[in-house]
Amino acid sequence: MKLKVCGMKYNPEEVAKLQPDYLGFIFWEPSTRYFDGRVPELPKSIKKVGVFVDASVEEVLEKVKEHQLDAVQLHGKESPAFCMELKNNFLSFRADSRKKKGDETKEVSTALNLTSLEIIKVFSIKDEFDFSILKAYETVCDYFLFDTKGKLPGGNGYTFDWSILKDYPSSKPYFLSGGIGLDSTEKLEDFLASPASQYCYAIDVNSRFETEPGLKNIEALKKFKELLIEDQL
Numbered sequence: 001m002k003l004k005v006c007g008m009k010y011n012p013e014e015v016a017k018l019q020p021d022y023l024g025f026i027f028w029e030p031s032t033r034y035f036d037g038r039v040p041e042l043p044k045s046i047k048k049v050g051v052f053v054d055a056s057v058e059e060v061l062e063k064v065k066e067h068q069l070d071a072v073q074l075h076g077k078e079s080p081a082f083c084m085e086l087k088n089n090f091l092s093f094r095a096d097s098r099k100k101k102g103d104e105t106k107e108v109s110t111a112l113n114l115t116s117l118e119i120i121k122v123f124s125i126k127d128e129f130d131f132s133i134l135k136a137y138e139t140v141c142d143y144f145l146f147d148t149k150g151k152l153p154g155g156n157g158y159t160f161d162w163s164i165l166k167d168y169p170s171s172k173p174y175f176l177s178g179g180i181g182l183d184s185t186e187k188l189e190d191f192l193a194s195p196a197s198q199y200c201y202a203i204d205v206n207s208r209f210e211t212e213p214g215l216k217n218i219e220a221l222k223k224f225k226e227l228l229i230e231d232q233l
């Protein structure tokens with residue numbers, strides 16, 4: 001099971017030492033975890049994810065280029081057409097960068113490292129969820145992410161009833177998110193042993209592992225990761 005730690009702001013380097021698979025940076029200004037610094041150099045094994053809420057394709061690609069992001073998490077009402085436009089624009093932007101190889105400008109040489117961009121589309125769940133809306137996104141994104149619907153677009157800190165995923169009609173791998181904390185491990189164990197989790201690809205954690213917004217609790221994360229591995233969650 002993969003692990004994504006989201007909402008990096010104050011201590012991403014320390015979190016990176018725990019070797020999660022994904023580290024998320026929130027590029028939605030109203031968030032208390034809004035990241036306005038420079039994403040640090042990270043080990044290649046850790047994918048850098050930018051989290052966006054209804055940003056434009058241009059804004060997203062600007063951040064992808066600036067921070068060499070490996071993935072984008074679309075946490076708003078982005079349509080399938082938006083996801084497709086983003087993917088196509090990324091591909092042509094990368095092709096342009098390659099054509100310009102040899103050009104010594106910093107901007108171009110930075111862009112040359114970009115190989116692919118994973119698109120993670122978020123869906124927020126309360127008590128019910130109409131799984132038929134996923135169909136239109138099947139071909140235009142790489143992963144789905146299921147979060148809990150709340151006052152904010154994300155980072156609400158509440159879990160939803162994961163058993164709803166027994167009706168998951170797709171085979172696209174998904175991230176399980178929303179309010180997961182150290183106290184969720186028993187529930188997680190049960191969920192991951194159930195058929196509903198067949199396509200669960202990663203566990204995504206955020207606010208329940210913080211001492212303040214954006215400051216991750218390293219000891220708690222370490223414990224959680226150990227439990228994930230030990231229990232082969």
Ligand SMILES: O=C(O)c1ccccc1N[C@@H]1O[C@H](COP(=O)(O)O)[C@@H](O)[C@H]1O
Pocket residue numbers: 006007024026028031032033051052053075147152153154155156157158177178179180204205206207208
């Ligand atoms: O955390 C935020 O502030 C945030 C703001 C806007 C969009 C997404 C945000 N966080 C994402 O929310 C989920 C669940 O977080 P939590 O475990 O409930 O705190 C996670 O994927 C974060 O990326």
